[in-house]
Structures are given as structure tokens and as C-alpha cells.
Amino acid sequence: MNAQITDRVQRSFSRSFRSYHGSASQQAKIADRLVEEMRLGGAPQQFAAALEFGCGTGHLTHRLCTEFDFQNLTVNDLSPEAAETAEAVRAAFLCGDAETVEWPQRPDLITSASMIQWLHDPRTFLQRAAQALAPGGWLVVSGFGPEQYRELVRVGSNAKAPGLCGSGDMVAAIEDQLDIVSSGESLSSMNFPSPRKVLEHLRRTGVNGRAQKVWTKTSLAQFTDHYVRDFGTDAGVPLTYHPTWVVARKPK
Numbered sequence: 001m002n003a004q005i006t007d008r009v010q011r012s013f014s015r016s017f018r019s020y021h022g023s024a025s026q027q028a029k030i031a032d033r034l035v036e037e038m039r040l041g042g043a044p045q046q047f048a049a050a051l052e053f054g055c056g057t058g059h060l061t062h063r064l065c066t067e068f069d070f071q072n073l074t075v076n077d078l079s080p081e082a083a084e085t086a087e088a089v090r091a092a093f094l095c096g097d098a099e100t101v102e103w104p105q106r107p108d109l110i111t112s113a114s115m116i117q118w119l120h121d122p123r124t125f126l127q128r129a130a131q132a133l134a135p136g137g138w139l140v141v142s143g144f145g146p147e148q149y150r151e152l153v154r155v156g157s158n159a160k161a162p163g164l165c166g167s168g169d170m171v172a173a174i175e176d177q178l179d180i181v182s183s184g185e186s187l188s189s190m191n192f193p194s195p196r197k198v199l200e201h202l203r204r205t206g207v208n209g210r211a212q213k214v215w216t217k218t219s220l221a222q223f224t225d226h227y228v229r230d231f232g233t234d235a236g237v238p239l240t241y242h243p244t245w246v247v248a249r250k251p252k
């Protein structure tokens with residue numbers, strides 16, 4: 001990833017570390033979904049060496065540790081604050097960019113929730129993960145698809161994550177190396193009383209790291225007018241989430 005952008009993404013998530021957990025209700029649901037898909041797909045109860053990328057405040061980490069047993073669990077994040085998540089579940093913490101940090105050898109689970117959209121090349125990341133897995137190992141990953149925050153794109157925001165990919169793209173990246181257990185995507189929408197509350201939500205969840213914009217009174221008024229004109233309803237304004245995921249297994 002471009003180093004400057006990585007720095008901005010990291011600073012943004014670090015700033016929102018305290019507010020993220022309570023505000024990221026969509027990401028919490030996605031973490032639930034991944035764990036449910038693992039169960040439905042027949043994942044084993046125990047993993048010898050698991051590796052989670054972009055653990056953040058631990059929506060997925062905590063669910064995994066409740067449902068499965070790990071002999072060794074390593075959790076990664078760009079933001080040093082996430083060391084707290086590792087400590088809470090007695091996992092090893094690997095701080096750094098998932099695309100460049102050195103990975104532990106031969107994990108039997110590689111997983112990540114709501115992180116790969118921040119990578120410039122999620123396809124290469126998924127292929128590397130598929131290759132790194134031990135025979136019989138599991139890959140369980142979610143990201144976001146092209147409809148993510150479509151309202152913001154329409155009103156001209158540049159906050160869009162660089163690596164949005166549909167579940168079909170994720171499957172295509174790995175299907176020559178792994179057996180696909182399940183994959184899918186969904187669209188859901190959150191409602192806010194006003195566009196300013198949408199911006200607040202983005203700040204609290206740290207996802208505005210690529211938006212360099214400095215708001216002026218005029219630009220904020222234009223943003224608000226445009227958002228309300230195009231999307232306003234009696235219930236406020238919507239913000240679309242487009243989670244996508246894949247669960248796959250490496251042949252033994």
C-alpha cells in the first residue's frame with residue numbers, strides 16, 4: 001500500500017480506537033456471520049496456529065475465541081493500539097501492514113474481518129494467504145463490495161476504500177488453490193438523522209482515513225444539501241454497507 005495512505009489509514013483507526021467498538025455495529029454483524037459460516041461449513045473445534053489480520057478492537061477476535069480453541073493465535077493490525085486486543089485474549093501481536101509484515105509460517109487458519117478493503121491489492125493478499133495456509137487449513141475473510149457507502153461516492157466524497165471487491169472477485173482470486181466452502185454478500189443500510197451524523201459515524205469508526213478533506217462552512221453545507229437532495233427521506237438519510245465474504249479450505 002502507498003506508505004502515505006497507509007499512515008493516514010493507521011492514524012485514523014488509531015484516533016477512533018476508543019469509539020470504534022460501540023459504533024461499528026455492521027462490522028460486529030459481519031464478524032458474527034463469519035463465525036457462523038465457519039460452523040456451518042464444518043470448521044474444526046481446534047486450530048494449531050491461527051492468524052488474524054486487521055483485528056482492531058476485536059469484534060472477530062473475541063467471537064473466534066469464544067467459539068474455537070487455539071494453540072497459538074497471532075493477531076495483526078496496522079494500529080499499535082490493537083495490542084490491547086491481543087492482550088485480552090492472550091494472543092501474540094503482530095503490528096504492521098498486512099501486505100508487507102512478515103507472516104508466521106504455515107497457519108491452519110487465516111482470517112480477517114472488514115480489513116481487506118484497505119489494501120490496494122486484496123487479490124494478491126488472498127492468493128498469498130491461500131498459498132501460506134497449511135494443507136487442510138481454512139481461509140475466512142470478509143471485505144466490502146463496490147456498493148459500500150454508495151451515497152458518499154455520489155456526493156463526491158473521496159473516502160472510498162481502495163480495495164472494494166465483490167464475493168465473486170474473492171472467489172476468483174483463490175479458487176485454483178482452495179476449495180470454496182461458502183461465499184456471499186449482502187446490502188444493508190443504516191439511517192442517520194442528518195448527513196452530519198453520517199460524518200460523525202465515519203469518524204467514530206475510523207473509516208475516513210483516505211478523505212483528506214478539510215471541511216469549510218460552504219463545503220459542509222454543499223455536502224449536506226447534495227446528500228439530502230439525492231437520498232433524504234422522512235426517516236433521515238441512509239448509508240449503505242455492502243459486506244462480502246468467503247470461506248475456503250485448502251486440500252489436504
Ligand SMILES: C[S@@+](CC[C@H](N)C(=O)[O-])C[C@H]1O[C@@H](n2cnc3c(N)ncnc32)[C@H](O)[C@@H]1O
Nearest residue numbers: 013027054055056059077078097098113115118
Ligand atoms: C474496519 S476495522 C475492522 C476491525 C475488526 N476486524 C472488526 O471486524 O471490527 C479495520 C482494521 O484494519 C486495520 N487495517 C487497515 N489497513 C490495514 C493493513 N494494511 N494492515 C493491517 N491492518 C490494517 C485498521 O487499523 C483497523 O483496525
